[in-house]
Amino acid sequence: MGQPATIRIQAEPFDTAAEIEALSAGRHDVGAVVTFSGLCRDEAGTLAALEIEHYPGMAEAEITRIADEATARWPVSAMTVVHRYGRIEAGEPIVLVVTAAEHRQAAFEAAAFMMDFLKSRAPFWKKEHRRDGSSGEWVDAKESDEAALERWR
Amino acid sequence: MGQPATIRIQAEPFDTAAEIEALSAGRHDVGAVVTFSGLCRDEAGTLAALEIEHYPGMAEAEITRIADEATARWPVSAMTVVHRYGRIEAGEPIVLVVTAAEHRQAAFEAAAFMMDFLKSRAPFWKKEHRRDGSSGEWVDAKESDEAALERWR
Amino acid sequence: MKLVYFAWVRERIGVAQEDVTPPEGVATVRDLLEWLKSRGDEYAEALKFPEAIRVAINQEHVRHDEPIAGAREIGLFPPMTGG
C-alpha cells in the first residue's frame, strides 16, 4: 500500500508507548501492532556503552528507501522507525521499529524485514566503550546479518 | 532456554510500556525486545465491540504449554503474555505478547509462534457486538489461522 | 464427570456446565458426543456436526478418539478464536 513511514534519527531516547499510541490512536482498522526494540547489550559485563556514528542525510534517505520497499511488499497501515546515535549506555535502547497492519503476518514480516535491512544497509557504525576503560574497537559487521537479507530476495 | 513466561488472563487493559520495562529493566544481556499487540478492529465501522469468552484455568494452562514450547525452541530470555476477556471496544487491545532475547531472530520468531498458537489453540471465543445494535455472531475460526501452524512443524 | 460448555455450544445447550454419568460403553470422546446428542433437541442441535466440536479433558486438548475414563472435567467448545 506504500503508506509513508515516520523516520527519525536522534540522539535522545524514545518513548515506545508513545510511538505505538501515535500509530494506532484513533484508527480502528488496525488489528496488529508489532514493535522491535534493539538494546545495547553489555557483552557479559565487558561493555560500558556504544558510540554510534551515522551518515547524516544518508541515514534518513536509506531508511526511507528500506521502509518504502517494506510498505510496498506488505499491506502495512503505518510504520515508525527511530534510530539513535551518539553514546548509548548498556541496557539502553538503540533502535525502534513499529509496524501497524490489519493482520499480524504483515506487521511481523515488515518489522523483521526492516530490522534485517537496517542492520547491514543503514549507514550507522558502532564503537565500543569498554568497562575497563580501554579503548574499544569498532564493531565488525556480522556475516549472519548479510546472510539474513537472502530470505527476502 | 526454557525460561518461565509471565502469563496473565485479565479483563483490564494492559500497559504495554510497563510490560516491556518489566522484561528488560536491569537486564543488560537483552539485545532485542519484540511486542505484538492485537487490537479489536471495527470491521469497516460495523463492529462496536467484541465479547471475549474464555475457559478459566485452561486458558492459563494452554498458554503456559505454548510458551514452554516457544522458550524450548528459541533462546528467549523472558516472555510475557497478557490476554483479555470480557467486552473489548473497537480500537482497544485484546492480547499482548512480549519476547526478550539476546538476538532479534529468536525474539521475532518466538512472538510470531506464540500468536499463531494463541489464535487457534488458546481457549478464547469472540462474539460480535454490532454497531447497529443487532445481535452479533460468534466469530468463525479462520482456516488460514489453522494453516499458519504448519510452518512451525 | 463435569462437563463444561463454551461459546455457541454453551448457548445452544443452554447451560454452562453440568455433572453427568455416561452409561457403560461410552468409552471415547466420540462416544460421549453421540450419547450427549441423544439427551435432547438442544444437545442434538449443539452437537449436530460433532467434527466441529473441540474437546479438552482436564483442561488439555484431546482428539475425538481419546478415552474419557478417569476424566474429572471435559470441556466442549467451538474452534477457538483467541489472540
Added chain:
Amino acid sequence: MKLVYFAWVRERIGVAQEDVTPPEGVATVRDLLEWLKSRGDEYAEALKFPEAIRVAINQEHVRHDEPIAGAREIGLFPPMTGG
C-alpha cells in the same frame, strides 16, 4: 567532489571530509579508491583492503564498478552495523 569518511575509515585517514579533484582516467569507484591510496600512508592504510570499503554516491549505496562522473558527494565507510 566532496569525499566524506566514517568510522575507522575516517579515523585512519584523519579527516572527516575533504574536497578532491581526481585526475582524468579515474572513472569508477574502484579507480577512485586506488587513486586515494596513492595520496599518502594514512590513505594506503585506511584503504588497504578496498573490497572491505562500502561506498555511497550522493547518499545512495553503489558498487565499486559505478562511474563517479557527476558525483557531488562520495561517502567511504566500513560495512555498516546499524540496528
